[in-house]
Amino acid sequence: MRPGRAFLSAVFAALLVVGASVPAYAAGGHGARGEDTAARVRAGADVTKRPEHDGTAPPQWDLPKPEVIPHEDVAPPGAGGLTGDGVNQISFTAFDTGDIIVVLGTTFGHAGCWSDELYSAVRGVYSYCIWSANTTPVSGVQLEQPVKYRAYDRAYGLWVPSMASSGPGVVSYCSLQRGEPYNILSSKTDYGRWYCSKLPWVAWRLKTGVDLDADGGYWVWPVDLVNDSQTSVFAMSS
Secondary structure, eight states: OOHHHHHHHHHHHHHHHHHHHSOTGGGTSSOSSSTTOGGGTTSSSOOOOOOOTTSOOOGGGOBOOOOOOOOOSSOOSSTTTOOOSSOOOOOOTTOOTTOEEEEEOSSOEEEEEEOGGGOOTTTGGGSOOEEEEESSSSSEEEEEOGGGGGSSSEEEEEEOGGGGGGHHHHHHHHHHTTTOOBOTTOOTTOTTSBOTTHHHHHHHHHHHOOOOOTTOSSOOOHHHHHHOTTOEEEEEEO
């Protein structure tokens, strides 16, 4: 082999060795931390929500909210989280621990608090990973499946960007109430009886100090969580 060709071959071989030793993330691939964890494999992609430096939601995680329609401060209609009367295709890809899902139907709605740790990539929307209070299949605080929340006319994924790191504490509080009774007539300050939208409201209130009830009053409706100025819509479907 000629000397020039021998030199080029040696350089090429060295480059191959160096390239093989460089981690994928350093070469422009996924990051070094948690990019391929099972918690993120919900739609075959990695989606991460992060607030701006001032605690606000970036435009892609701050979708338009529905028009605010005032309602009387009475018990939410359709009490009990009854089976929905519609259909939507909300994606759960971007949900993180502590995020709230609210669904609205023609006559009633429902709400729950997402737990990423309880989501199973194998079971998908049939995972039991949403904390809520309901009357079925048992009466009280329990875990529900995401598929339940697709049986309504409209669905909204909510986060609190100013408190984005507080999700685990919120969900931990929800889990401690498991099995406590359902009662739509209970006040918001009664921490022993629950209904669907009250559970995430109390959890966020006690763990972070934020009040997510848009219009205040004795009851907090599912739509009040959507309309509150401290929540942002990051996913929606109708």
